[in-house]
Amino acid sequence: xxxxxRSAFIRSLSLHAVLIPLAIIWLFxxxxxxxxxxxxxxxxxxxxxxLLPSTHFAENLGxxxxxxxxxxALMISLSVAMIYTFLSVLLTAMAGWALARYxxxxxxxxxxxxxxxxxxPYFVVVIPQFIMVAREFRLANTxxxxxxxxxxxxxxxxxxxxxxxxxPSELFDAARVEGVKEWQIxxxxxxxxxxxxxxxxxIILFLHSWNNYLWPLLIxxxxxxxxxxxxxxxxxxxxxxxxxxIMAGAVLLTAPILVVFIxxxxxxxxxxxxxxxx
Amino acid sequence: xxxxxxxxxxxxxxxxxLIFAVFxxxxxxxxxxxxxxxxxxxxxxxxxxxxxxxLFSDPAFYNAxxxxxxxxxxxxxxxxxxxxIMAVLLNSPLLKAKGLFRFAFFAPVVVGEVAYAAVFRxxxxxxxxxxxxxxxxxxxxxxxxxxxxxxxxxxLIIAVTWRWAGYxxxxxxxxxxxxxxxxxxxxxxxxxxxxxxFIYITLPLLRPIILFCVVLSIIGSMQLFTEPFLITNRxxxxxxxxxxxxxxxxxxxxxxxxGYxxxxxxxxxxxxIAISLLNxxxxxxxx
Amino acid sequence: MAELSxxxxxxxxxxxxxxxxxxxxxxxxxxxxxxxxxxxxxxxLLRMIAGLEHITDGEIRIGSTxxxxxxxxxxxxxxxxxxxxxxxHMTVEENxxxxxxxxxxxxxxxxxxxxxxADILQIRELMKRRPKQLSGGQRQRVAIGRAIVREPQVFLFxxxxxxxxxxxxxxxxxxxxxxxxxxxxxxxxxxxxxTEAMTLADKIVVLRGGNIEQIGAPLDLYDNPANQFxxxxxxxxxxxxxxxxxxxxxxxxxxxxxxxxxxVRVTLPVERPRGGSxxxxxxxxxxxxxxxxxxxxxxxxxxxxxxxxLGNTSYIYANVTGGEQIIIEREESRNExxxxxxxxxIRSSHAFLFDSDGNxxx
Numbered sequence: 001x002x003x004x005x006r007s008a009f010i011r012s013l014s015l016h017a018v019l020i021p022l023a024i025i026w027l028f029x030x031x032x033x034x035x036x037x038x039x040x041x042x043x044x045x046x047x048x049x050x051l052l053p054s055t056h057f058a059e060n061l062g063x064x065x066x067x068x069x070x071x072x073a074l075m076i077s078l079s080v081a082m083i084y085t086f087l088s089v090l091l092t093a094m095a096g097w098a099l100a101r102y103x104x105x106x107x108x109x110x111x112x113x114x115x116x117x118x119x120x121p122y123f124v125v126v127i128p129q130f131i132m133v134a135r136e137f138r139l140a141n142t143x144x145x146x147x148x149x150x151x152x153x154x155x156x157x158x159x160x161x162x163x164x165x166x167x168p169s170e171l172f173d174a175a176r177v178e179g180v181k182e183w184q185i186x187x188x189x190x191x192x193x194x195x196x197x198x199x200x201x202x203i204i205l206f207l208h209s210w211n212n213y214l215w216p217l218l219i220x221x222x223x224x225x226x227x228x229x230x231x232x233x234x235x236x237x238x239x240x241x242x243x244x245x246i247m248a249g250a251v252l253l254t255a256p257i258l259v260v261f262i263x264x265x266x267x268x269x270x271x272x273x274x275x276x277x278x
Numbered sequence: 279x280x281x282x283x284x285x286x287x288x289x290x291x292x293x294x295x296l297i298f299a300v301f302x303x304x305x306x307x308x309x310x311x312x313x314x315x316x317x318x319x320x321x322x323x324x325x326x327x328x329x330x331x332x333l334f335s336d337p338a339f340y341n342a343x344x345x346x347x348x349x350x351x352x353x354x355x356x357x358x359x360x361x362x363i364m365a366v367l368l369n370s371p372l373l374k375a376k377g378l379f380r381f382a383f384f385a386p387v388v389v390g391e392v393a394y395a396a397v398f399r400x401x402x403x404x405x406x407x408x409x410x411x412x413x414x415x416x417x418x419x420x421x422x423x424x425x426x427x428x429x430x431x432x433x434l435i436i437a438v439t440w441r442w443a444g445y446x447x448x449x450x451x452x453x454x455x456x457x458x459x460x461x462x463x464x465x466x467x468x469x470x471x472x473x474x475x476f477i478y479i480t481l482p483l484l485r486p487i488i489l490f491c492v493v494l495s496i497i498g499s500m501q502l503f504t505e506p507f508l509i510t511n512r513x514x515x516x517x518x519x520x521x522x523x524x525x526x527x528x529x530x531x532x533x534x535x536x537g538y539x540x541x542x543x544x545x546x547x548x549x550x551i552a553i554s555l556l557n558x559x560x561x562x563x564x565x
Numbered sequence: 566m567a568e569l570s571x572x573x574x575x576x577x578x579x580x581x582x583x584x585x586x587x588x589x590x591x592x593x594x595x596x597x598x599x600x601x602x603x604x605x606x607x608x609x610l611l612r613m614i615a616g617l618e619h620i621t622d623g624e625i626r627i628g629s630t631x632x633x634x635x636x637x638x639x640x641x642x643x644x645x646x647x648x649x650x651x652x653x654h655m656t657v658e659e660n661x662x663x664x665x666x667x668x669x670x671x672x673x674x675x676x677x678x679x680x681x682x683a684d685i686l687q688i689r690e691l692m693k694r695r696p697k698q699l700s701g702g703q704r705q706r707v708a709i710g711r712a713i714v715r716e717p718q719v720f721l722f723x724x725x726x727x728x729x730x731x732x733x734x735x736x737x738x739x740x741x742x743x744x745x746x747x748x749x750x751x752x753x754x755x756x757x758x759x760t761e762a763m764t765l766a767d768k769i770v771v772l773r774g775g776n777i778e779q780i781g782a783p784l785d786l787y788d789n790p791a792n793q794f795x796x797x798x799x800x801x802x803x804x805x806x807x808x809x810x811x812x813x814x815x816x817x818x819x820x821x822x823x824x825x826x827x828x829v830r831v832t833l834p835v836e837r838p839r840g841g842s843x844x845x846x847x848x849x850x851x852x853x854x855x856x857x858x859x860x861x862x863x864x865x866x867x868x869x870x871x872x873x874x875l876g877n878t879s880y881i882y883a884n885v886t887g888g889e890q891i892i893i894e895r896e897e898s899r900n901e902x903x904x905x906x907x908x909x910x911i912r913s914s915h916a917f918l919f920d921s922d923g924n925x926x927x
Contacts, residue, residue, distance in 0.1 A: 117306070
């Protein structure tokens with residue numbers, strides 16, 4: 001017994017000996033982001049090793065705002081992410097419901113196409129999307145351009161479909177016998193029961209939209225209509241720019257999501273583990 | 279009755295299908311057609327040689343392909359190994375403060391590409407970057423991460439691994455947790471050591487999930503764009519970190535040569551399909 | 566309230582027939598039980614009556630209307646499901662009222678109906694709870710309540726008691742029986758449990774492989790099974806079947822020899838004997854119909870493998886391993902069965918004869 005607890009102790013010790021340094025390395029960039037954001041530019045580019053935060057966050061924020069209208073960009077990002085998340089969850093839930101619970105002509109074709117497009121690189125669609133939205137519809141630098149094209153979401157549909165098909169069908173039959181309409185069954189029974197799945201999906205979709213870079217970069221590059229990542233991205237690589245400001249912006253982009261992540265870790269992990277979206 | 283009920287399905291499906299058709303299916307077809315068109319003259323004309331012919335003789339393409347492959351071959355195995363180690367260690371009942379470690383490894387997953395690109399640029403700065411300062415403190419000379427191609431590639435690999443290892447660890451951890459405890463209890467009663475349990479029980483059961491992660495990661499890394507765009511400053515030094523994604527971006531959206539960009543996109547698609555098929559073949563049930 | 570009839574009802578999936586030509590008349594207020602082994606089509610038949618499954622061919626009538634193409638909600642039926650199918654995110658009260666609310670029933674009337682049901686089923690104190698906070702029996706009550714609220718012409722029950730433990734099942738069975746008397750509504754009830762069928766039904770419909778094997782009152786089926794399947798399905802423990810061969814057939818009787826039971830000979834009264842000597846037949850005798858040696862028409866000696874004493878009665882098992890297992894139920898003293906060999910008697914009046922296709926020879 002004694003030797004067993006001793007070997008467990010040694011195992012626990014070596015476990016922590018591997019994990020603690022790894023965790024420190026992994027947290028280091030995040031920590032440095034916060035440190036940089038509080039440092040004046042002369043601190044960031046000082047020859048000394050600076051690992052502790054300073055007090056210049058507000059100043060950096062002011063510099064950032066002077067370089068680009070970051071507050072506005074944040075507001076656009078937030079609004080877009082919220083509208084996108086709402087619409088996308090609704091659309092994928094409806095489609096997932098149809099594919100989970102009904103038999104209809106063309107069903108396996110639809111599922112086949114959705115499955116078939118999952119591993120297709122995004123670059124295959126982004127070029128015609130750009131031509132269509134920017135040139136044919138003339139929708140560049142609009143809200144619609146930011147929100148609508150990314151609404152296709154194959155994995156979200158499959159995720160919702162999975163959730164709906166695991167619900168007992170007697171529940172819906174019971175409602176049918178009672179004369180409840182199909183859309184009422186969806187709205188009043190299926191959706192409330194799928195709430196945990198929708199929460200996981202919504203978080204992942206929100207994250208996806210909030211961090212999305214390539215599409216907004218292509219379609220909304222006019223200063224007044226840039227999302228926060230795009231606005232910040234334009235500053236990276238400029239020569240006369242406040243790096244403390246960029247870091248303050250990075251913190252504003254990251255901190256809210258990190259807080260949400262800490263609060264809703266379970267849903268995050270559920271969403272990612274289900275491979276809901278990359 | 280039943281058929282009218284099933285007709286309701288089309289109503290539920292319609293909005294999604296509309297978006298799906300307009301913004302997914304149509305573009306997939308359209309870019310395929312475009313890849314065979316000369317899009318540098320107006321009107322666009324059918325001219326397969328303009329893009330496909332050029333692609334296979336374009337040194338810039340081979341450079342981007344080479345860089346992408348180098349990143350794939352090094353980054354994916356390193357990251358998946360790390361992710362597996364993270365997941366297995368996080369799953370240990372002996373671990374204290376599990377939440378803290380989980381946060382450390384999973385947090386990068388939620389950090390935006392632009393934000394982390396900015397941080398990595400600062401951290402790896404030649405003269406003022408904290409990484410070189412720490413290397414110097416340890417007696418190692420500074421590495422010019424942005425001026426030398428191999429170092430710049432290493433930087434990209436480090437950055438992408440940092441960002442995505444936790445993501446894969448989450449998936450692998452979920453797989454680990456789905457292995458029933460009694461399998462291990464039975465093995466322990468049979469006096470099978472922990473290490474052997476890992477090799478002969480855990481790894482075989484995890485195989486499909488790890489394969490899934492490998493495919494996801496390969497397809498993800500193949501499309502690498504933001505990191506070389508922002509961290510190594512548009513694929514610098516001198517195209518030393520130009521990936522297929524970046525090459526496509528330059529052709530399609532900087533030079534506005536949509537046909538050529540489409541041909542590049544379909545080359546990526548062909549690679550992705552080949553990798554998926556390879557995965558199916560590797561992951562097939564043993565007969 | 567209404568009667569119900571099925572005429573030549575067929576359900577086919579591709580070329581696979583789940584229900585073959587089912588016809589049945591249910592009188593107003595009757596309690597009908599569909600019984601059969603799993604996969605026999607009984608639930609499908611019920612779901613077709615409910616309108617949850619389309620019928621391939623035939624006609625279903627409720628009252629005087631053909632309902633083939635009528636929506637489930639407009640058929641005047643209410644259904645209780647095996648899993649109760651209570652909406653987990655609603656309270657009991659909301660569960661009861663949901664259907665009425667969704668179909669635009671006047672609020673006051675809905676409230677009145679829900680209250681009435683709460684009284685009938687004595688679930689007033691559960692109204693604010695969620696299904697999760699209820700016991701299995703309480704959930705079952707609410708599920709039944711949700712059916713009653715609809716004030717249907719026909720109640721449909723799909724194995725409603727199979728998720729309950731044995732004790733509760735008996736209790737709920739009695740309650741459903743009471744409810745039927747109180748409401749007087751037509752009820753159709755699906756179960757695989759023959760005890761439930763026997764105790765609840767006015768009329769039992771025995772199904773096998775999509776065919777209706779027999780329709781009749783419970784004791785009719787027990788006394789007069791139409792074939793070997795029904796004979797084996799109704800009654801517990803199961804009827805014993807012994808292979809036999811006809812050695813002589815006269816105008817009103819058949820003499821057989823039991824092939825696996827020491828060639829014992831029995832003569833049975835048969836009205837219209839078919840086949841002649843040498844034909845293989847099966848003799849069926851219920852465990853409770855054996856009598857003491859010498860008191861019947863033929864004596865049979867068996868080797869006792871296991872004897873189970875339940876106090877009021879004993880079950881004796883012979884030929885447990887392989888061959889023809891025989892179960893005998895006896896109410897004599899326990900000691901009498903504690904020996905290796907036992908001789909019992911068969912009464913020809915309580916024996917059934919089946920031909921090789923399982924049809925009854927009478």
